[in-house]
Amino acid sequence: MPDSPEPPQFESVLESLESGDCGLLTEWLIHGGSPDEQESNGRSFLHVASFLGNAEAARLLVEALANVDLVAADGCTPLHTAVHKRRAELVGMLLRAGARVDLLNSNGLTPLALAVNKENPEIVSELIRAGASADMSSNNNRDLVRQAIMCRQLSMARMLIDASAEIDKKRA
Template identity: 30%
Template sequence: MTSPASPTPSWKGIQQQVLERESEADHESVDWRHLETLLQARRHWFAVEQKGSVGSGSTSTWQTPSPVLKDGREPPDLDSARLQGNDANWRTPLHYACAYGRPAVVALLVKRKCNVDLCDSDGNTPLMKALQYEEEECAIILLEHGANPNVHNNKGETPLHYVIFYRNTLIPAKLLSYNADIEAKNTSGQTPLLLAIKKNRKMMVEFFIKNKANIHEVDDKGRTALMLAVEHKSTYIAELLLQCGVNVSASDNCGEIALSYAIASGNTANRDLILQYMKEQSRTSVNFNPVKESPKDDSLRRSIKKSHSDDSLFAMVQDSYEAPIKVK
């Protein structure tokens, strides 16, 4: 990402103009006062870990802002070029308003034609900042005013990657309604579904699967959804994926299958679950075709096609895969 060609506007000048405009009004404009506070808060942006912990200027003391002056008039206009100016890390007032959860300020800025898709130095748009801090109202305002739900930041993440920690599916569903790409990948090759599985977010995994996310997708190491589930010891997600028809015998870039990951993780529940599905497949399917096939897999499948008791099958598979396995 390269720095914008135009010179960075003076933040002090923006603050001064805000204060001058506010003093001209017959009544206080809550929006302008909050915008000035947001501009001052830029110095503390990366120095704090949570919202509302910036000392005497904490946003937790703010009241819900009004979009108009107390006498019913709208606030006076402010130079849109200045409102779209950025700080040293390319964050605009819109980034701050979204991160600090000021929907009325967001509404005001987008009405003043601020660019809703400008990226900061991390490649994050205002929509991403709103989602990062779970400011749902701000996110909805941006989407309704044309924010792009498919922008990738420097890590390749899109807005859908940000919502995997949400406790409800309102915003994820809203993103999909605005054509967010459910198969978008970050720099690790993870779709939102794969990332949700890696983070063991059961509700979001169910949501993505319900909305037709590809359960057969793999990351940049060739790891399948099932591999990530058993690697992170989620029996619930592993069983859900198996019920949806995920390929139990697909192999990663190193030729390992999901059973390898289950044994390496030490989770006997996942190991037994996968073995059970492999036994069922051997009984019901004549053609056992994995996505990739290593010599080890081929040998295992030829053995499975023969007649084995459950105990002998378990012992044979266990012996084949309980060698030291490098966890990726």
């Protein structure tokens, strides 16, 4: 198939991503299309890749210097989306690319609070290692430890307590 002189249409790239194909995204980027192009609801290609668990598309976008902290209309960044969909591989990729762990979505949730809601200790651990704060003041006054205990996620509660103790040591 010969290279098209025109870049693909934004909607076509989104449709191809939703079917798991990265070919049009690659073509979009080669033709100088912005990796941060957004739909009317603010979702970018990286939001879609994070939602779908498309690690190849996410890698292409990160390499093209997509804004990993781009906020959609619902206040979610690609990291919030990856956490919500339990995409641990993408959470790690976004964190390595510099995604901020302290941003609140429209519901007032940080990625860490969302991971606790989703009862996902693997992602909770990854976010804490990346510097996410379990402190209530960082999480819109949500007591994440209590929430983990109420969900019978005791190992996760322990991680959060340990993370809070580290914060207290640094403040002292």
